[in-house]
Amino acid sequence: MISIVIPVYNAEVYIQECVHSIQSSLKTKFEILVIDDGSTDSTRYLCQQLAMEDSRVRYHYQYNAGVSAARNLGIDLANGKWIIFVDADDKFSFSGDYTIFNSAADIIVFSKVFENKEISLHEKSDLIEYIKGILKCSDFTHYNKGYLNAVWSKVYNLDLIKECGIKFSTNLINGEDSIFNLDVVENANAIQFHNQSIYQWRKTSGSATSKYQRNMIQTDKFFLKELHNKLVDLDILNDIRQEYNRIALNGLWIVLFQCLGHYLNRDKVKTKFEIYTGLKNSFPYDEAFKSILNRKIQIDKKRGLVFGLLNRFSYPVAFTLLRAATKRKHNSQEEFLTI
Template sequence: MMFFPYGSRQGKIMRNLISVIVPVYNVEKYVEECIRSIMEQSYPAMQVLIVNDGSTDGSAEICERLCEMDSRLRLIAQKNAGLSEARNTGIDQAEGEYICFVDSDDTIKPYFIERLMNLIAGTGAQMAQCELYSSVEEEKQKSTYQIYKASEYLERLINDQIPSYFCGKIFKKELFHDFRFPLGKTYEDLLMMPMIIERCRSIVATSEKLYFYRRRWDSITNHPRYRIQNQRAISQAFSRRFHIAKERYPSVRSTALKRAVEANLCAMALVYDQRGRSDEWKEHYVFLNDALKEMQKDPRMKLFLKIVTQSAFSFPSIFNPVLKAGIVLKNRFKMK
């Protein structure tokens, strides 16, 4: 890992075409602000692919009007198939050498693309990342940047030092050769980001906060109806990360195991509450049974987590309802 004051190696200016992919679904309240922030980018070589994923509100009409104002914008319509399919459609239509994803309820600073593209030009990285912010107070900071090997970056990701979002980043398009987002899943970023990272030779990250990430409690990832689906997706992503860490990154193996166990315990409790000892419940049970053996061999694993995991096997009819109640209570306080 190399660390530089911002601007110390920025001699090159990049003018390669970048394709900005914006999936849109029922965001009429936010989508114009999002797209206008893209239209105002200081970077000139830009293609903007707005993928309308079957919106039923006024989002499509807003996008059509904006497309008439700027020839760089293109609206693509498809039947509702979810965020992953909308992103995949954008990747298939992308003409740029580089790709970035902007969620349609977020906005980007006018120099977001220019800053990251210049960092790529100056470092030769295949991926660039900025910091995200969710309030005006978070914007101010001194700017530095660091260059990581893919292995270093992935270790930091597994260690929860780097967010898993695909937004706030720019990627070399060749990274998406034979790569597409899985359909029908939530938290797809959590699952797929390690795969993209391992395809990179190097990654550059700036401390500048250039991407405004809007937190919405009405999103699918926060809706109570999708609680089981979401928690299962999280557990599958963290389980995969543990297997990656176990095979190739021993320094973060304990952290990855802890995250995977916690996620699977929560998923197992939620599934048990709704569906009993179903095949889905057994999937988490099997993982935790194997994980418990790993935990017993790991001196860094906390005794409390070992006891909780063992209780899930010994007293499932008591453990699962109690844990599920704790999850619901935690979410209620989180949403206030």
């Protein structure tokens, strides 16, 4: 059986479409666990209706504690051999060969960008290669490359997760998927890649990648510390130092885009610049900038322009550009992206 966990919060517009996409595409035994994270709209009523109409849908309510806590409850309640995580505003679609679920691997990764293959994680070289994939694909602009850091498009061995006590960190608002995947990889025997897309991500102005996050600075630093410690524990930090620097630099960009430079941030421009300067000169962001100067890592032109303006003290121009960019993203059209 396959367990599908859907954390939901005020998703009255999307939740029915999400659940129906699973019901209509899966032709094997499954259960859907809808974990309501304290919704205040009609989500609760709609989910209860879905559960009444189909016994395979189970609805559970919790007081608002965040998406990680909701997913963790789903893990505790799940009964399947495999577990899949789906966001309430996205859609799921499976039309492939069900024998894939007989795999002896502990993780199955679906995406059209991959070749059908299985890799063992007993060899350090294979472990490093997979973890590089997680870190290199940390930027949400790489959605069309089947990035490995998110839990989307992945099927996990539920017994492994439960036996090893693997959970999502409730202290993070970004990066929790990466840490979860690293925890699974640390305990897994093999990963299977399958050349098929099963997930449609709904890109909206209110998505986690674009909305204003006042506490993004604290959570990104916490994530980078957690990631650093995890890579040390796996004894691979030195092997992928530049990938870590790249993800640190990406984190600083997210801080700029979703916090300091966001159009909803009303702090004075000089205050924003002082906060940015303090971050840039602190670990691990300082090491990431040294990697740029030493040409060990490269950044795209857009980020290079903004960082360049900030480094030349042209910060009013930089924050004006960021404010305009976040406003455009807020007003962007909703669309589905197949992952």
